[in-house]
Amino acid sequence: MKDIQWDNLTLTKFEKNFYHEHPAVTAMSDKEVEDWRRQNEIICQGDNIPKPVLSFDVSPFPADVLDVIKKAGFKAPTAIQSQGWPMALSGRDVVGIAATGSGKTLSFILPALIHIRAQPFLQSGDGPICLVLSPTRELANQTQEECARFGTSSGIRSTCLYGGAPKRAQIDSLRRGAEIVIATPGRLLDLLDMGVTNLRRVTYLVMDEADRMLDMGFEPQIRKIVGQIRPDRQTLMWSATWPKEVQQLARDFLNNPIQVNVGSLDLKVTDHVKQIVKCVTEGQKLNETLNILRSIDKHSRVIIFTKSKRGADDLTRELRRDGFNALAIHGDKEQRERDYVIEEFKAGRTTIMVATDVASRGLDVKDIRVVINYDFPMCVEDYIHRVGRAGRKTADGYSEGTAVSFFTDTSARVTRELIKVLRDAHQDVPPELERYAYSGPSGGSFSRYGRGYGGYGGYGRGGHGMTGSNNIPIGGGN
Numbered sequence: 001m002k003d004i005q006w007d008n009l010t011l012t013k014f015e016k017n018f019y020h021e022h023p024a025v026t027a028m029s030d031k032e033v034e035d036w037r038r039q040n041e042i043i044c045q046g047d048n049i050p051k052p053v054l055s056f057d058v059s060p061f062p063a064d065v066l067d068v069i070k071k072a073g074f075k076a077p078t079a080i081q082s083q084g085w086p087m088a089l090s091g092r093d094v095v096g097i098a099a100t101g102s103g104k105t106l107s108f109i110l111p112a113l114i115h116i117r118a119q120p121f122l123q124s125g126d127g128p129i130c131l132v133l134s135p136t137r138e139l140a141n142q143t144q145e146e147c148a149r150f151g152t153s154s155g156i157r158s159t160c161l162y163g164g165a166p167k168r169a170q171i172d173s174l175r176r177g178a179e180i181v182i183a184t185p186g187r188l189l190d191l192l193d194m195g196v197t198n199l200r201r202v203t204y205l206v207m208d209e210a211d212r213m214l215d216m217g218f219e220p221q222i223r224k225i226v227g228q229i230r231p232d233r234q235t236l237m238w239s240a241t242w243p244k245e246v247q248q249l250a251r252d253f254l255n256n257p258i259q260v261n262v263g264s265l266d267l268k269v270t271d272h273v274k275q276i277v278k279c280v281t282e283g284q285k286l287n288e289t290l291n292i293l294r295s296i297d298k299h300s301r302v303i304i305f306t307k308s309k310r311g312a313d314d315l316t317r318e319l320r321r322d323g324f325n326a327l328a329i330h331g332d333k334e335q336r337e338r339d340y341v342i343e344e345f346k347a348g349r350t351t352i353m354v355a356t357d358v359a360s361r362g363l364d365v366k367d368i369r370v371v372i373n374y375d376f377p378m379c380v381e382d383y384i385h386r387v388g389r390a391g392r393k394t395a396d397g398y399s400e401g402t403a404v405s406f407f408t409d410t411s412a413r414v415t416r417e418l419i420k421v422l423r424d425a426h427q428d429v430p431p432e433l434e435r436y437a438y439s440g441p442s443g444g445s446f447s448r449y450g451r452g453y454g455g456y457g458g459y460g461r462g463g464h465g466m467t468g469s470n471n472i473p474i475g476g477g478n
Helices: 030-039 063-071 079-089 104-117 137-154 167-176 185-193 210-215 219-226 244-253 282-295 309-321 335-347 380-387 409-424 431-439
Strands: 042-045 094-097 130-133 158-161 180-183 204-207 234-239 258-262 273-279 301-305 326-329 352-355 368-373 401-407
Touching (some): 104 204, 137 158, 137 180, 137 335, 158 167, 180 185, 210 219, 210 234, 273 431, 282 309, 282 368, 309 326, 309 352, 380 409
Parallel strands (some): 094 258, 130 180, 368 401
Antiparallel strands (some): 042 258
């Protein structure tokens, strides 16, 4: 599949500026705007940045969309929505830097609905008008749920394309026609190569979790996909971080963008998460985890992160043996089982999910009270994203959360960075960690500091004949 030579084609003009500022927004003084942005840690860059929309009553959305918003229980836009909506509706290319859980999905979905309404109806053989690229099938599915919820009243169809699932149903949905396609890059390229769909009608492109897509090695696929989309499209790039690789992608694909940052560009943990770091040995982690789970409300949702798929499975078996209703999710699970785990966790029928980093970004589960880093991640950035699963933004404000992280000798290289993250968030720094930052390992471990832990010697207390860590029928049943 070759890039389309757009210079040789006559492109049909389309409309993309739909923003009409409400008089109440117009009346806001520059000082009022500045004060609001400062209070909400909003930084904007670029020319002619529109003023924020502070309530649904002054938002630019039609009555049917506002009705869905109100029925969903939203009381006010989040900070990124307040500033992002008028930016996206103005037809400009937009860069949005905001943490997971800030409400960014609706920042691009609701303007997409307005954009689609203004375009000619799809004809037989047409591909989508709006394309959302997502790094993982979980995030893609969650975005699809939002599209379905808000698009139904407008008669706007959406579909979700991702690997690990049969192609037939996805092919059928494309052939029926879908104004919005949410896709992981690999599966979309497969279907484009098959000639099932095309991107000739795409005029609204979203790259969601751009930093994550680059981390996962999707840059070549992204570039190939964008080569199939007309250059005068509107492009919105969303990212939790702003590294140089993402900046280069923005320079290559966006035209004179305006940018909104929520919070500092220096990655940090929200103040609404209490961070507890326990310096332990490998053999102490299971007992520590059991103690935590026994001490919290049994209805509290908990995510436990491990570094490996095997570790997730092993730990899940141990927790289930001790009477905890835990389920595991990672990249080796069949899609059916992954969907099952996510649904059980979201519904609250299972309150403990053991996960690798496949679930650390994009998984939109409300009211996660506790995050446990059973295995400390390889870098502080991943630590911040994991910990950010607790204390998420809700309609009523932020929910308080707690993150407990087990720090062992194997994580020595990130000690000083971790200390900085804790101090920046005004969290306690364990004396053991302070000493370790300057002494490092000396043939022993954290046990030399005399914490007096007892406990089990690791996860493994023997298998019990389970066919899967989740102890559910794999590949069969409902």
